[in-house]
Structures are given as C-alpha cells and as structure tokens.
Amino acid sequence: MANTSSRTLRLLSLLQARRYWPGPLLAGRLEVSPRTLRRDVDRLRELGYPVDAHPGVDGGYALAPGAALPPLVVDDDEAMELAVAIQSHLATGTGGDAALRALTKIIQVMPRRLRARLDAVRSSTTPAPWSSDTVAPVDHAVLATLALARRDSERVRFGYRSIDGTQTSRLVEPFQLVPLGRRWYLVGYDLDRRDWRTFRIDRIITAEGAGTTFASRTPPFDDVAAFVRTNVLGSASGGRHRVEVIVEATAEIVSARFGRWADVQARTSKSCLVSMEPDSLDGPLVTLASIGAEFTVLTPPELATMAADWGARLTRAGQNSEGGAAAF
Amino acid sequence: MANTSSRTLRLLSLLQARRYWPGPLLAGRLEVSPRTLRRDVDRLRELGYPVDAHPGVDGGYALAPGAALPPLVVDDDEAMELAVAIQSHLATGTGGDAALRALTKIIQVMPRRLRARLDAVRSSTTPAPWSSDTVAPVDHAVLATLALARRDSERVRFGYRSIDGTQTSRLVEPFQLVPLGRRWYLVGYDLDRRDWRTFRIDRIITAEGAGTTFASRTPPFDDVAAFVRTNVLGSASGGRHRVEVIVEATAEIVSARFGRWADVQARTSKSCLVSMEPDSLDGPLVTLASIGAEFTVLTPPELATMAADWGARLTRAGQNSEGGAAAF
C-alpha cells in the first residue's frame, strides 16, 4: 500500500467519497507529507481529472467535473445498487447497448460474494405492475452471461424453449444483443444449425460460456436490427397482438399514459386513436382502465371480451364491498 | 501519460473493456516492454485486483472477480446509462442509501456536457404505468442536488410547495434523505424557522447549493426514520389511504403482484387479506383488477366506489366494442 499509484487511486477514491478535503487531513490520511500530497494532486490533474483547490483558512481540495470521467471508486453496496438498477433498467426495455456494457463491466469485476447477493436480490425483484405472468421478464443472469460472452468472443451454450414448448440445446457464437420493443434478442451463429439465428432472450434458459473463443464471422446482413425485425415478424410471432382502440380523451393525456408503447393519434379534439402491438393484452387494458375515460375497442375482439370480463368482476367487487361496508 | 500510475489505470480500464488480452498486444498498447507489462500486472495483483493469466498459444490476461471492487472505468455513454438507471431506480422508491451515494458520485464527476444530456433524458422519462398524475415522481435533479449538499455539509436553498399550495423559500442544512414508502423525504435544520423539519422531496422546486458549509448539528431525535414517520403521519398526510382488501386467490399469487407495497396474509387456502397504505388508490385498484380474481374491499369505501365506477366503464367498453365488432 506504500505504492505511488495505489496512493493516487486512494486519493481519487477519497475525493469521490466527500467533496471538500482540507489538505493536511488528506495528507494525514494518505500518510505522506503535504508536499507529496500536492504532487499527487498535480498527478491527478495531469491525468485529466481536475481538482479544485481553495486557499485560505477553510480551504481544501475538491474533485470538479472535468473533461474526462475518472474511474468510479464504488464500494460493495453501491456496486450492488448500480447493478440492480441497471438490470431493471434493461428489463423494462429502456436502455441500450451502453447500459449492457456497463452491466457487463460491473458483473465482471464483482466479487463472488456480491454476485451471490445479486442473485438473491434478483429473485425478489419487484414485479412490473402491468406485466402478466405470460410475459416473462428477461433473466438478468442470462443477459449478463450473453453480454459477457459476446464481448469476449466466447461461444455460449444454452437451452432454448421454442414457441411450441419443445426445448433444445444450442451452441451459438453470439454476434449482437438487440433490444426491440420490450424484448431483447440474441443474434448469433448457431453452430449446430450452421446458420444465423435470432433468439428471444426470455426463452433462453441457463446460458453459460462454453469456454472456447471464436473468430468473428461476417454476417449475411448489414443491419442487425432489420434482421431481427424481419425474423421476428416473419415467423410465428407468438402471442403478439395488434390493438386499436378509440379513447374519449385528448391525445396528450392518452399519450402521457402509454408513453412509447403506443402510437396515439388525435381524431377529434376530445378523442384519439391508440394503436400498438403489445405482447400481452393485460398491460394495455390496465392502462386504458386507469385513464378514466370511455373507450371503444376496434380490435382485437379478445380485448373487448377481457374488458367486459374485468368490468363484471370490478362491478361485483364494488357491490360486495359496498354491501359489506353497509353492514358495519 | 508516460507515468507509471497512469499506465496502471489504463491497464485496468483495458482489462475492464475486454476479457482476454494477449500479453504482447497489451504491451504494445501501453507502449512498454512485455517485462514491464508483467510488472504492471503484478502491481494490480498487489493492489488486490486479481488478474488471471493463461499461458499457451491462446493465452492472455483476464480480470477475475476478486476480493475488492476495482475502480470502474466507464465511458460517457455508460455513465449516462448508469445515472439514468439509478435515478429511475430511486424514483420508484426502491434502492436505499447506497444507491443515493452511487448517484452522487457519478453526478459529481460528470462533465458538464454529460449533465446537460442527463437533463435532456430526464424530461423524456417513461411514465410509471400505474402512478396517477397526482403522485409526482421525484425530480432527479433535486434529489441529486440534495444528496450532494448533504454529503458535503453544504446549505441548500429551495422553493417548497406546501400542501395548501403556498410556496415558500427555504434555507436548510440537510441532515438526511429518507425513503419512506414510495416517497423521499429530506430531514434538515431549517435556518429561517430555526427548527428541524421534514420536507417531501417531490414538493421541492429548484434546489441549489447555497455555497456555504455548516458544522453538523446534533438532532433532537435518535432515529431519523421514526422522526419522519411521526412527522408525516402526524401532520395532514395529504392523500394517504389505508386499504384493506380480501382477494380470492392464494397469498403467493397476490403477494407476487403487490411486491413490497402491501402486506399479504393468507386467510384460507384460497383467499388472503391485503393491507397497505398507498398514496393513491389507482395503483392498488389496477393491481387488484389485473390479478383476475374476485375481491372484496373492506376499506376505504372510496375504493369500492372506484371499483364500481371502473367496472361500469369497462362493461360499457366491452359492450360498445362487441357491438362494433359485430357490425363488421
């Protein structure tokens, strides 16, 4: 620990943990003379991390926002929270490639005890309020494994549950992870099938690195996202619905509720047309109900049936409960 | 850049950006001889960051999970995603003190251009599907400012919108940020009122550091969380409800839906009692409806009325839509 570079790192971590540090205090903490501390600060500045200094009786050093991002020195708990946060961020479909890279970095360097904690937290993850259990959320462990493997050009072996329920084992060279809609897809070269395939990540079970690396192949397509789109939409797209609903409310209000999951177009000043292609009908129905406005389902008929069903149930609940309340 | 410690940092970053690095390649990248690279790797190991090495023709170095967390070397995009993820994590009420610290660290060292991007992203945040618009989400900028100020013992000035709508300006010495339920509260010493106060963070507008630091005061309470609880519950708690509902489904199913927002107790093998104290009745009703089981509202009566209301509306929607479908 008497090293220079180690001390520089510790200084960086101290400056990240608290804003203002009086010089003598820092020097004492690092067990060097104030002169050496000044030199260390200079070193940090040369590395591109600007350190502000204030002379005077209440002076001290402070790490200022600069041109470059310094390495983040985080402790166990902070790393846990970061990992959990970015995982749920990914699971909701927001967040792109950089989020995946960040997660990969964190997971890679995480001590085993932390990974164990992370797995424990995973199981108690807050359920997405509107997703029914038919929409399986992405398994974070699988996602992390795939991301690591892709980055390191390592083959992966995983079990894949196809739409008809059969389960197969695959050996794949991962090429890219693509978020599309609310889902994540893996594009890769299937070594058994000897062809490029698209896999839905929520159908992948127990992925693990195969231990062998591979040389990168040239894919037969230019745009990966387009490849995924055609593959997903071309095949039996399994449970996807086309929904069109007229809602008696302004487009702003409705759009605010659906966010990016639906396309909202104004019809009149007080009604609008909502169209979307959700995985499940639960979510849209929940959102429609919570808007508090009248609506009419154009398609699919199942949604209308569901609405009637929910309506009947809620009406019963209202009646039961009012009766119960009157009995008090 | 010819420094030893800078090189060590760069080595760390390289090892985080890709798993396997052949030795000669790394040496070339760092512009040192392979011997020096070996010494650098040794240095990292001495610092507690285990580096695996594989001899042989396909060998190389890899950063292994170890006892300590190495500093995370992230690029701009990754830092953005991390910040966004942890902010929405905080906004949903999950995530504790460590999450706040992590956010503070990231925000503090973030270059200005990144902060600007972060602000832009904030405005386009996805709306929480079940929160009605009366439940204002936490303003991330405010939260970050308060967290920074608290950590650095800096006074903050902010506008506070009280429950009756009047707006006042406050100068406060922040003591602690406390998550309670789905809300965040600031406990601090109000310099104008000369007393300890609790502020709801979603009622704070445009907070900024006052530039002056303060010496820590001894608060007149031991348990901050308890202080907040009594203050919040004692005062006009503004829109809080006590909900008790009997659901005709197993406790597991119901508990999985409500997560940590409700206390679920089994009554019989096929029904359970759900109790919670939500800010709004929309969320609970949405969740109750989406379970797909019969339920009875014990309290409050408003929830029963709402259920009846929703039921009527959904029933109308179902009828309208079926009629429309039949006309095709």
Add this chain to the structure above:
DNA sequence: GGATCGCGGTCACTTCCTGACCGCAATGAA
C-alpha cells in the same frame, strides 16, 4: 516435439519520488 506464451530472477541504468526546506499569494477571521 515445437511454437507460443506467461513467470520470475538478475543486472545496470535511469527516472522518479520523497521529505525538507524556502518564499509567495489568497483567503477569512479577529
């Protein structure tokens, strides 16, 4: 068996790091 790679020892040379001085400038309190 050979090529490739990582490991670690040694040696001489060079670089730097460190602590101890020094005077100077800025800041805030008495």
Add this chain to the structure above:
DNA sequence: TTCATTGCGGTCAGGAAGTGACCGCGATCC
C-alpha cells in the same frame, strides 16, 4: 488592518522505484 491558515511551486539531495535486456523454466495447444 493584521494575522493565522492554507495552497502553490521552486530547489536539493538521497533513496527508492521503474525499466529494458537478458536468461532459463514450465504450461498449453497444435
């Protein structure tokens, strides 16, 4: 205003590193 505190940077000498060039060894894979 004066004074103490704090940061800044220069210089110097001794010591501690870092560095590259060797070397032989062992592991791994083809």
